[in-house]
Amino acid sequence: MDLSEKLILILSGLPTTLAISILSFLLGFIIGLPLAFVRTYTSKPFQILVDGYEKVLRSVPEIVTMLFLYFGVGGIPAFRFPFKNSFFVATFALGLRSGANQSQVFRSAIRGIGEEQMVAARSLGLSRLQAVFHVMIPQTFIIATPGLGSEYALLVKDSSYSFILGVIDMMRRADTVRKTSLDTVFPYIATALLYILLTFPLATYLDSWGSRKKKELGL
């Protein structure tokens, strides 16, 4: 097996790595954005629920969540579908934690915008929900962009945990290359570089875009 064959084999895991990262990011977004607003604008019991969710998901190691969902939940006959599907579990577990992370990112963005924008919107007669949609969310996105970039990078890296469930991603392919070619150096260096390529440019771009936009708009 020459180097290009090894590289091609590793790259064949790339679509799966990307799929897990992107889907879990989207799931995290769908969970995190509403949670941030619930945490900011609703009453105490809801706030406690959101805090609890965030604390648990952020404290438990990703690998524990994955194994628990796969073997624990997936072991219950009624939940065999979809929890015996390792791709699903990996994406779902990462998405749940990303929801907790993104909730925090969005919440601090909301706090950064401050109550003033809300009051100004309400003074025009907008309802709280309208103000959230037309005034708070657009600004929240801009402020949260750098944080979302880091979150995405984290998901790309952590998607490699799915290896333990048998998902055939980039990490898994690298390990296969190591086993079959007995080359213990190249597969890991190549994979490391690929992870850097997947994370660093996008995260850096989002960081600078967000910071520039923030400055331009005086946010």
Next chain:
Amino acid sequence: MADTVLECRNLWKIYGKITAVKDVSLEVKEGDIKLVFGPSGSGKSTLARCLAMLTTPTKGEVILTGENLTRSGVDLNKARARIGFVFQHIWLFHHLTALGNVELGLRQVLKLPKEEARERALQALREVKMEGWAEHYPAQMSGGQQQRVGIARALAMNPEIIILDEPTSSLDPELTGEVVDTLRDLAQKGTTMLVISHEMTFAREVADEMIFIDEGAIIERGPPELFFTNPTSERARRFMARLIKRTRRE
């Protein structure tokens, strides 16, 4: 006799141990220009916010053209749309252009179609002489320009009254002039206004009544001439003396 647009009766706002507004009653009739002034921390802003129902009063009533807004079950969003509000620190929406700022309420609250909202927003910007800045973001404007857009944003909704909470006090002195000019234009058009301000030249020119507030309560009220010549209360007299001295210095 003109109809009453906005009034409050025995209004109180209490935050824990602090009484911000103490038993205030006032009435603004159509075309009236009321000027509220007093030392900082005297509760003027809280009063303004209560009148616009941006803060719920602790006790008392706020009545907008006969409708009691402090009663439960009132659609406050609808009521707020009929009361224009201009903030001391302006608070334009950062992510929207001048036009976007003015259009938002027209589109989302009054539900005007796109074209009509745009037309009306541009008209409002024209009235504050900011139509040339329609496509600019707040961060690209001076404070005075921002505040004029803030006024346009309130004006475009065609409110029954505009409440202005110290519209010039967060601006650099050289920028207050343009905003005061805008207010003067509004006054000339007969806009019903309640202005919190220490712009004494403006007050003397346009106010129908001046209301002096200290420690949350109305201490003295009357036509500008009263305050400029001979305020009855000692507190108003001292405050006026300070203001006039400051105005001369500027």
